[in-house]
Amino acid sequence: MVIRVSTFAPGACGNCCDWAWFRHRDDLADVILVVADADVPVHKQVLCARSPVFRSMFTLDFKEKREMRVVVEGAGATPAAVHKFLEFLYSNEVKDFEGLELDVMLLADRYQVKDLKELCQEMFNKMNTDNVLETLVLSDAINAALLKRKALFHVVKNLAAVMASPGWRDFRSQHNDLVDDMLKEGMAQMLTVSRA
Numbered sequence: 001m002v003i004r005v006s007t008f009a010p011g012a013c014g015n016c017c018d019w020a021w022f023r024h025r026d027d028l029a030d031v032i033l034v035v036a037d038a039d040v041p042v043h044k045q046v047l048c049a050r051s052p053v054f055r056s057m058f059t060l061d062f063k064e065k066r067e068m069r070v071v072v073e074g075a076g077a078t079p080a081a082v083h084k085f086l087e088f089l090y091s092n093e094v095k096d097f098e099g100l101e102l103d104v105m106l107l108a109d110r111y112q113v114k115d116l117k118e119l120c121q122e123m124f125n126k127m128n129t130d131n132v133l134e135t136l137v138l139s140d141a142i143n144a145a146l147l148k149r150k151a152l153f154h155v156v157k158n159l160a161a162v163m164a165s166p167g168w169r170d171f172r173s174q175h176n177d178l179v180d181d182m183l184k185e186g187m188a189q190m191l192t193v194s195r196a
Helices: 016-022 044-050 052-059 063-067 079-091 101-110 114-123 132-141 145-157 159-163 168-174 176-195
Strands: 031-035 038-042 069-072
Touching (some): 016 079, 031 079, 038 044, 038 079, 044 052, 044 079, 052 063, 063 069, 079 101, 079 114, 101 114, 101 132, 114 145, 132 168, 145 159, 145 176, 168 176
Parallel strands (some): 031 069
Antiparallel strands (some): 031 038
């Protein structure tokens, strides 16, 4: 007989696999997330266990605690992304979220769900010369180190195409620090090639 004992720490997965069955039990929900004028019933205990931001909202004297409603708005707050975000909070996994990685990552960053933020960075594979500069700026703004490295690698590997893109001139004038990071990445790639 094997007995597994797992400890539970707020913000860690803990017993989240046991929470998956709660996800569609609206009769047990005690909080409403408002997403694009739609009400999504959720469970405060799950939100608080997975997110320090939600935990603060519901344990300190915030409007959300008094009203038991959270308005989810801003970058990334699409109904589809919020659905995938909640899927992860309840089950510690997310299926079929291709195309939503950046929006879900923004939600994970906003609500400090670090393991989901990391997963989104790993899963984002839609980098191209049309979106790489925007992705680089976003990854830098929310401290998504893995995604930033992927974007820098892509920029350096495709530098001529990126520099010919419509957004290059504005990017170069507005993000000197990221241009410096590009130069460093380019040097690192050159050193790696010369050593091989």
